[in-house]
Amino acid sequence: MRTFCSHITITQTDTTVTINGWVDRHRDHGGILFVDCRDHTGIVQLVFPPEQPDLLQQANELRSEFVIQASGVVKQRSPDTINPALQTGDIEIQVTDLTILNRSNPLPFSHHEPIREHTKLQYRYLHLRRSDMQQKLRFRAKLTSLIRLELSNQGFVDIETPVLTRSTPEGARDYLVPSRTQPGHFFALPQSPQIFKQLLMVSGFDRYYQIVKCFRDEDLRADRQPEFTQLDVEMSFVSEADIQDMTERLINRLFQELLDVTLPKQFPRLTYAEAMNQYGCDKPDLRNPLTLVDIGHLVKDESFEVFAKPAKLDGHRVVALKVPSGGSMSRKQIDDYTKLVGKYGAKGLAYIKVTNLDMGIDGLKSPIIKFFNPQTILNICQLVQAQDHDLVFFGAGSNSMVNQSMSALRDQLGLDLSLIDQQAWKILWVTDFPMFDKQTDGQLTPMHHPFTAPKQVDFDQDKQPENWLSRAYDLVLNGSEIAGGSIRIHDRSMQMNIFDTLGFEEEAAINEFQHLLDALSYGAPPHGGIAFGIDRLVMLMTQSDSIRDVIAFPKTQSAACLLTRAPATVPNEQLEELAIQSHSNTPENQE
């Protein structure tokens, strides 16, 4: 009967146990030999005493990562040899039988040292042997089990949707799969099962869920992989509140049972407009106390055009960002922050250092004060409630530039000044997103996706679709978007109307989305849903720095797998069978 290493306790003293595992470390004292045996539960110390020379000689062959089975008697350790750092530190196993199940070459890296990312990924199966990686993937499994338990208890039906499906024109770049049976035709891997789950609502599966891989061929980030896992949920006969309710119950249970963390029963809500106004960002990290404060109304009549001009222009804003105790910031630090906002197009970074408010304008230091009426500066200080030794940064320009640069600045300040409580969990809903984004060429694109229902729009009256709001909502945890969804359009003519607003030709829209449009005309119920980024959620819950750490076999930033060396070239016959010709003339392709 197998026992797990760290499950052996002092109550088993003098009983015989058998363990399987890997040699973690071995300590050879000549006459006596200690071996730390490791399995996924932990470590237990094996002792090979000098009284059994044959066994000792056999044990002398043991090296790190050899796979062994050992039987022996559990012994209580004498008080002076107890190791309090080890869960099993009060006992050890006096070995009577040892089997070397497999030998191991020395590992390319030690389990007890940091490893470069490249090496980790190349020998991923060895890296996953580490206890921190074991814990993360086991945590992930617990999380998905709990999700299935909770959702099936709530009457949700788990339904699989196709992986080989149709490419749609909107959204991210598709991964394509050539069809052999229909040369020149291609499947796409799903960016999400969006349309399928809506079709399932039409079918009458009024509560659907699926834990499903999604694929997007876009550039990677620390929190973005080309294939990632969503918890996809859709419900019929619901409004926003029902989806949010279900989400709050689920997330609360996950945090309570997996982390023993109690989140608010209802999550705070911010509208998109409020979030952008206060944080410059639609996924603010609320652990960071800094906020943006509009000061346009105070500076619009000043002669300082850098502020006055955007203060008067539509689509522009002027904001202040107060940094408590920031007055001690060095010239170099401020230069670095200026570079940071420069990445987003800011021409500079104006600031005021507050040294002594009692002295009025003379108690302030700033390169820009001289351009202002002194009372305006004092009004700004009052508005942001600046105190002695504070620093106030300013951003002025187009909404998008100010929001992007100042929210990046806010994040960086949060890190640099340790304003963020790393133990805290701050979750919120962001609601009332605009329906559309207006691109530089004036073209509208859906902010969420083109099936999102608008919020109370009178199509005949309101001819400014860029101002329309949608029934979309995002769930934001510690500054990361961990879920997003919407109430969908269930009316065919409304859907056609939105396609039209997006500039789709009627014929093209009918062609691309025929299956959805048809379905909407056969008694589609009102419905809506949400999709959770499982990788991101697990990343946050396990305090990991990268999504790669919670994915067993992740890709590199250039979307390659260092373990399998995918993607790779294929023989020409394989291409011919698929009616594919490669334009790439790299030497590897010639082989």
Next chain:
RNA sequence: GGGGUGGUAGUUCAGAUUGGUUAGAAUACCGGCCUGUCACGUCGGUGGUCGCGGGUUCGAGCCCCGUCCACCCCGCCA
């Protein structure tokens, strides 16, 4: 497509400010010694295409150009 950081022993790193003898450390590995360690100790040893290619120079790990890989970011990601 763009900006940044890194690549030196199996591994993790130093050496790069000032170009100069045989490129170091720790750890791992191999061998010896050691009966209570738990990052065991100790003595000795093996181990290098300094990512790759080119250039400057009497001489390049170090300077210059190009390139590849990994990571972080911008663009991109409905």
